[in-house]
Amino acid sequence: HSKLVEYTEDWEKTVTTRVQSMHVEYQKLRKGLNHYIGKVDALENEKKKTEEKHKEMPPKRLEKLERNRTKLMGTRKSHDVAGIDLIIFIDEIVNRSWRDAYPLLQKSVAFETDLSSMQANIYGGLSAAATMLDHASRKESISSSHRLLQLKNSSPDELNFHKFKGDWDYIQKVYL
Numbered sequence: 727h728s729k730l731v732e733y734t735e736d737w738e739k740t741v742t743t744r745v746q747s748m749h750v751e752y753q754k755l756r757k758g759l760n761h762y763i764g765k766v767d768a769l770e771n772e773k774k775k776t777e778e779k780h781k782e783m784p785p786k787r788l789e790k791l792e793r794n795r796t797k798l799m800g801t802r803k804s805h806d807v808a809g810i811d812l813i814i815f816i817d818e819i820v821n822r823s824w825r826d827a828y829p830l831l832q833k834s835v836a837f838e839t840d841l842s843s844m845q846a847n848i849y850g851g852l853s854a855a856a857t858m859l860d861h862a863s864r865k866e867s868i869s870s871s872h873r874l875l876q877l878k879n880s881s882p883d884e885l886n887f888h889k890f891k892g893d894w895d896y897i898q899k900v901y902l
Contacts, residue, residue: 730833737826741819748812755805762798769794 769791776783783791819826862868876885 730830730837733830733833737830745812745816745819748808748815752805752808752812755801755808758801759798759805762794762801765794766791766798 769787772787773783773791
């Protein structure tokens with residue numbers, strides 16, 4: 727039974743840790759992507775305003791725009807790959823988790839088999855116990871159905887098997 731719980735806890739920890747770490751990485755890449763989108767948009771707006779004034783953007787600013795476009799493409803690619811990997815992993819967990827349950831089912835069947843075997847051994851001994859109880863009830867004249875009626879309706883003197891009546895020394899010795 728503890729192995730079933732252990733496997734379930736290990737599965738939950740593995741899946742949770744992996745999804746969380748992949749999601750954290752995706753969020754970092756998303757933040758970087760947003761950073762470069764903002765930089766490129768700002769530089770392109772600067773270039774557009776400069777061109778509207780019929781002027782040319784300074785070469786260093788154009789180089790900066792190209793550098794940031796290149797960085798944006800690399801960041802976008804890394805971001806998209808991380809996002810796709812996260813989606814694939816979550817899809818695998820959600821749609822094919824039955825495969826993860828296979829070891830759990832295997833361990834459950836083994837546990838139930840062992841339990842059934844132990845129960846069969848115990849129940850197998852009950853027949854001998856029943857035989858011993860029958861023998862004891864015949865020897866001691868015990869009736870399973872009339873004992874409660876005797877306790878309910880009989881006087882203590884009628885129930886007194888050993889007939890201690892008047893033997894106070896013996897009663898004090900044994901019971902007091």
